[in-house]
Amino acid sequence: MRIDKYLWCMRYYKTRNMVTEACKKNHVTVNGLVAKPSKEVFPTDKITFRKDQITQIITVLDIPENRVGAKLVDMYRKNETPAEAYAHLELLKLSKEHYRKNGTGRPTKKDRRDIDEFGNEIITDGDED
Template sequence: MAEARLDKWLWAVRIFKTRSIAADACKKNRISVNNAPAKPSKVIKEGDIVSVRKPPITYSFEVLKTIDKRVGAKLVDEMRKNVTPASEYELLESARIGGFIDRAKGTGRPTKKDRRQIEDFSELTFFGDFDEDWDEE
């Protein structure tokens, strides 16, 4: 097979989980072939460079073989070559470190257990020992 549709190839080499997700990414201009935006029906050939923008980085793959049937995960490396620059992976690492992916326990929104402890504490403190006999003068 000398050529294949872009959305089928993206799905077949397991860059996207479904073909419809690959087609949607093309329609949203997240996919480019040889630095030009591409539609899902774009025909790709061996040697083309496909860029896939998945924030925060842009992955780049060289087409080694064009296929339109999904293959096993072990065979994917024969179909594509990852040519993503190392600087993109550094962006991914910095986003992972600075982002909320590895937030420390106890920071941010309280868990259900934390919320219950807060409610129990507030009931004891403010309403448990409430004295209705105020000294009004």
């Protein structure tokens, strides 16, 4: 099975076109070699690809005939992505939410003044040499 079809069947990407774009950008490797979208995958191949700021590492256990349901994905692949990668992603999400909530709009005048005041405190603290 082609690598683009396999990653689509395993539900890592919504469309095969998205997988093709990832392959063209050299985000997908099979057994350590950069893969084109037409690269054939076989059981025991190790696939590494970058998606959502995580480098996913999976081992092919079997080749499905069609796109499989989310509950059946584990029958066809073994996920070897380290848990630290997922923890790092959660930390990134939390750090983005810390500053401003989504949908709150542009910063107000008071927010801007607070940001400017914070920046000035850092600059003056460093100049006390």
